[in-house]
Amino acid sequence: MSADPLLTFPESVSMALSIRAKALLFHDPSSVALLAQVERIAASDATVLVIGETGTGKELIARHIHKRSGRKGPFVAVNCGAFSETLVDAELFGHEAGAFTGAAQARAGWFEAANGGTLFLDEIGDLPLPLQVKLLRVLQERQVVRLGSRRATPIDVRLVAATNIELHQAVQAQHFRADLYYRLRVASVNLPPLRDRPGDILPLARHFMGVYSNRLKTSEPALSADAEQALLAYVWPGNIRELENVIHYALIVCGDSVVRAADFSFSPLARLQASQVEEAGPSERPAAAPAPPPPDPALQLTQAIDGLLNSGGPDLFQQLESLLVRRAFAFCRDNQVQTARLLGITRNTLRTLLKRHGLLGDGADDTEGDAPVLAPALASYALQG
Secondary structure: OOOOOEEEOOOHHHOOOOOOOOEEEOOOHHHHHHHHHHHHHHOOOOOEEEEEOOOOOHHHHHHHHHHHHOOOOOEEEEEHHHOOHHHHHHHHHOEOOOOOOOOOOOEOOHHHHOOOOEEEEEOHHHOOHHHHHHHHHHHHHOEEEOEOOOOEEEOOOEEEEEEOOOHHHHHHOOOOOHHHHHHHOOEEEEEOOHHHOHHHHHHHHHHHHHHHHHHHOOOOOEEOHHHHHHHHHOOOOOHHHHHHHHHHHHHHHOOOOEEOHHHOOOOHHHHHHHHHHHHOOOOOOOOOOOOOOOOOHHHHHHHHHHHHHHHOOOOHHHHHHHHHHHHHHHHOOOOHHHHHHHHOOOHHHHHHHHHHOOOOOOOOOOOOOOOOOHHHHHHHHHHHO
């Protein structure tokens, strides 16, 4: 067996019919670099967003992050696309007795079940918009409120989310909240498809040959040269999960102790797609994926403030207010009327702020109280970005 790092599910023997990728091996140079990145992230307490196609092993990455994090609580995995909107609310956040029809007794949600550990939310892009708001609040406040309750329960949960879609495109289409998107991708892991890490294909194939030889109670066969070439030439649209199925079938049908290319059953859809690309003229080939949209200044400001809030520090409000007032006053070339208009406040309020932050002489009139004006000022400044 290969000495390369290998990730598998602890209960993988009982998962014969699972649709998940059940092994992740790090032999290809890009995979080795990926594993180093994942272990650096695991050592922190940051929220993680794992991005990758179906069947690439996103849950295995999430489990490894939990294992390396040193958290003592459990690892809990939830598929956000597996429940209706009402059920996913109750599943995630829990419910009290009588909260909805059929709720005969109170029940803790997955957040409470994962307390002290890690909660893995797969297919986060399928989460309905109303629940995205609730999830954002949980991440910010570190407490959950069960469905049908008004009492908040404190939690200590590290969140790892995963998606196989481009969330920034979902944000542009208004299917996913931008503030939640930025909250989730504090640390992001881009898990490449199997076709982009060819060095992992043959080691993974040999791993699955060992697994299924044991289950079929046969000696482990060898891979012929043409079998190796066929595995490396295939595009693997189903990624690791498809590779496992192809090897399983080959071990069933191979006639002797050698697996040959003829023993593989590849997807005809993959062959059709490849031939269509080769036969198409340059104008008919699929266009390159569009570049991500430019960031929204208001969203950048929100993300920056979230970072400051997470880091804490003394006099944070005064620092932010001073920075905003000074930048706006300089932007308007020390013109009070234009600065007040830009910030959406009265000139008297502006004069109070200018004096507070040393931008106006002590002899100036203080004609308006020191009412906090940072929130509307920040919003107005962001829109001017």
